Amino acid sequence: MRVLISPSYGSSATRRHWADTVDQPVTFTDDRYVHALSAEQRARLQTVHPDGTACFWGAVPTHDTKMRDVVPGDIVFFTGQGRVRAVAEVGVIFRNAELADLLWPPEPGGPSWHTVYTLLDLVEADIPYSELNAVLGYRPHHNYPGQMVLRGDKAQSVLDEFMITSGLFFSRACAEPARAPDTGSQEAVRRAAAEEMRTSKTSYRRTGRLIVVDRREARLVAAFKEHLASCGREPADRFYCPSGVSDLYLEDVEGAELIEAKSTASHYCVRQALGQLLDYAPYCPAPPDRLSALLPAPPARADLALLHRYGIDCVHRDTSGAFVRAEAPAERRELMRAVWSS
Secondary structure, three states: OOEEEEEOOOOHHHHHHHHHHOOOOEEOOOHHHHOOOOHHHHHHHHHHOOOOEEEEEEEOHHHHHHHOOOOOOOEEEEEEOOEEEEEEEEEEEEEOHHHHHHHOOOOOOOOOOOEEEEEEEEEEEEEEHHHHHHHHOOOOOOOOOOOEEEOHHHHHHHHHHHOEEOHHHHHHHHOOOOOOOOOOOOOOOEEEOOOOOOOOOOOOEOOOOOEEOOHHHHHHHHHHHHHHHHOOOOOOEEEEEOOEEOOEEEEEOOEEEEEEEOOOOOHHHHHHHHHHHHHHHHHOOOOOOEEEEEEOOOOOHHHHHHHHHOOOEEEEEOOOOOEEEEOOOHHHHHHHHHHHOO
């Protein structure tokens, strides 16, 4: 999988392009566009965007080499003004200068944005360049002045750090079963190694298929993984199932544990963690011995009691930043284990 870094807020031209074809989706079935599309391009667009509208972006000829292997499902970071402002997934991609010039009329003598691609989803983000630079090993004040395409380990490290899942990847992962739930359902579940993709679903903001975890949750998960490593626990991974993607899943000498993180310890977030844990538990690669809600602070007493009622532990940070586990009563956990897997 590739990650595109695409400036989109810096110059007046890119801001205008954004307003014309992203803020305002394009009806590509209109006569003015249909004649510029080949039959094959029209069919691809209609298949992925059956309502006849899509958000479009593009790249100029100087980026042809960079864009040569970009495919549907790759991720785009739209950048400008010192931060990643939005994340999207590539839908349909092809080269068509005639269509590009209708969408984004070039300046006199200027280049065409002839590599055209649609966006399956668009999620607002707020990632400072300093955080992206730290992941990629760039100078703190690197500004991303032009189009980039990250591949291999660099692309994966970005997806890992910011916990982003392509909807296309998620669909493919769920089509490769590792274990079906014990209910006898044949719905797919697939376990993923931690280095394969670090994209969670817990408090994701999702407008379609693309999954982007709240940055506060991503940081909390990263800190807890470091804590687990310091305690000698096995590396955590995750799994994909029809309900979504788990945050953390461990199997080691202490048993199988499913963990869901939340960005706050509010009643709403505790209820959300509870629902997600019960939703994903039947799909765990091994029947879970523990379910745990991971919170950045202690929850209210009533919310802790709510988790414990269902046999669910609460792992939270104390005032020093250390992680503390408030275990559910053992008898309640044992009672609920049969329920978790059914």
